[in-house]
Amino acid sequence: MTREQYILATQQNNLPRTENSQFYPVGIYGWRKRCLYFFVLLLLVTMIVNLAMTIWILKVMNFTVDGMGNLRVTKNGIRLEGISEFLLPLYVKEIYSRKDSPLVLQSDRNVTVNARNHKGQLTGQLTVGADAVEAQCKKFEVRGREDDSVLFSADEDEIIIGANRLRVTGTEGAVFEHSVETPHIRAEPSQDLRLESPTRSLTMEAPKGVHISAIAGDFKATCRKELLLQSTDGEIFLNADTIRLGNLPQGSFSPSTPGSTNPRQTVYELCVCPSGKLYLSPAEAGSTCQTSSNVCLWS
Template structure:
């Protein structure tokens, strides 16, 4: 048995199944498909607006790249190198800067500038402040356990300060002020020397001046005079030794002079010998029990008496 397939289109099938009473249309009707009217105009407007926005965005991006000087190595004065980040010219930081090392270019100084102050902080691994250096308009402050200033060549400590002591390691300490150096408490030093051709003066205007040393105090003026002046008493005391005065001439000025009378064996104090008596040119130096010195006219024997008026009234 053979079967034959008849291919018919959908329109032919529909027309074949319709009753003969319905009239057939000679021209088929077409229905338009798409966006028309105000919807189409809105779509074109949004597409145009998107295109304009993209063009403006691209132009602004190109302008920012040009103004900020973006390059492959960095932007503006900022350059990214293998050793780190390099800044050229003047750079301004508005927030804290955390770096490991800051150094300038060769043969160029490093300048840190601020309208108020420049503060450098050092912290430990826990974030606690261990050291601080503040450079302000009125003062330079350093807060640390120990402050040191070292020589650039040898690394020698020139100045160091901590809670216990201050050490000056320079070969010479020079004070150029007109008032000199003022110390509120004791000063310990092995040597005090003035500048060449300058006088050395140790003075205490309102209190006493004491110089002590376990092995002695030596005062030497190699090319000049040595002068000790005080308002009241000058004490030279040796508890276990002696006071040795070694000089070609030893002068004791303004010593009181006592007059000696052989009949009464008494003395009287006077500033000069009596005008009626013969001029006395030789005197004997006498000492009272309390240590006061006076002059007595020299005679065949000693004319010093412990009961003289000078010793009694001194």
């Protein structure tokens, strides 16, 4: 209230005035008033700048009712368009790609996918690195797309390959350190099948028989020491138009008629020693096989 307003109010109320009455001005004057106007102006400018920055951020980040930028919030979850970069861990239940594009997970180092239980303990891990792909879990399975059949399964006890055909395309073939159980081994068309053990023995066993077939080629068994064909309850049957046994030794034979020699002997008799060793003996009218032959004695 100003001084004139105060005097006018006292005159209307017929209040007695004293000659020595003091008047106290009411209001903000001087430097206080200027500071107040300055702070009000500063506050107004700050509000305008803040509003402008908010509008600019909304415009740059492309905020809409459905989301922001490449991020869209749908009924089924969150949809990301284009390339998205995550600087911190991402926790999601499922990740899908669009129907017309693949899902690509890219990192400058390794890509690691972890699975944890309700206690936060690590139960499974898949790491894709520059040198190898590692999977740490109790059981690893690869299933087919159509019938959901198990194509490959691996755990601590065994490895199962459920495909109809296992193809090994390496030039060195497949190397097995221990035994292999399979009902059928076949080479590719026009390719040779080789079963080889460079430093140990090669054993083929089956409860109902072993069938070896070479329809369009030759069957060859080569070893350094002994080739053993053994049948405990049956027989060994060789069925062919020509059975040739090469490099058989020739046994000594004393002719029945002294002085008779045959410089051009072309027919021989196949003889068997008591030990089972085969040797050749010159054929005559009677058998020339002798148990005391030098081949049998030194075998």
